[in-house]
Amino acid sequence: MIENPDQYIPEFADAGADWISVHQEACRHLNRTLHLIKQHECRAGVVINPATPVETLAEVLDIVDYVLVMSVNPGFGAQKFIPATLHKMRKLAEIRAARGYSYRIEVDGGIGMDTVAEVVRAGAEILVAGNAVFGEGDAKVNAQALLDAARSASLQRV
Numbered sequence: 187m188i189e190n191p192d193q194y195i196p197e198f199a200d201a202g203a204d205w206i207s208v209h210q211e212a213c214r215h216l217n218r219t220l221h222l223i224k225q226h227e228c229r230a231g232v233v234i235n236p237a238t239p240v241e242t243l244a245e246v247l248d249i250v251d252y253v254l255v256m257s258v259n260p261g262f263g264a265q266k267f268i269p270a271t272l273h274k275m276r277k278l279a280e281i282r283a284a285r286g287y288s289y290r291i292e293v294d295g296g297i298g299m300d301t302v303a304e305v306v307r308a309g310a311e312i313l314v315a316g317n318a319v320f321g322e323g324d325a326k327v328n329a330q331a332l333l334d335a336a337r338s339a340s341l342q343r344v
Contacts, residue, residue: 199226207231220249240277250289258295264317267296272308279309306339
């Protein structure tokens, strides 16, 4: 989460980034910022913090390639998952289906074996997991266990 993301988008794209996401809360003109990302031939994503309502994205969901739901307050790793963010994932999945949009739903924060199934069933397709993979034990084994749990949960989506 940076201030004035428009200033850095060209540099990130020139450096090789092909997915760029911006925090809704940090963008003065979110629509313009998302179009700037696309003008640099990158996938455009928007991020919302736990206290930010999905409704703040209503006018840009047709533009974005993905929406990242923060399920912890940004700042540091190993935070506890905020269960109230699950309704955001469900809401985004409902809106996508109802309007025929194609954005993907990403979640970041507190993703582990105890939360992975819930977030996948709620609609998340891209999962960011740091501590659950790299915290204890073998990272490859941990990542595979999360992937297996996510795949199993995706078969249970309503």
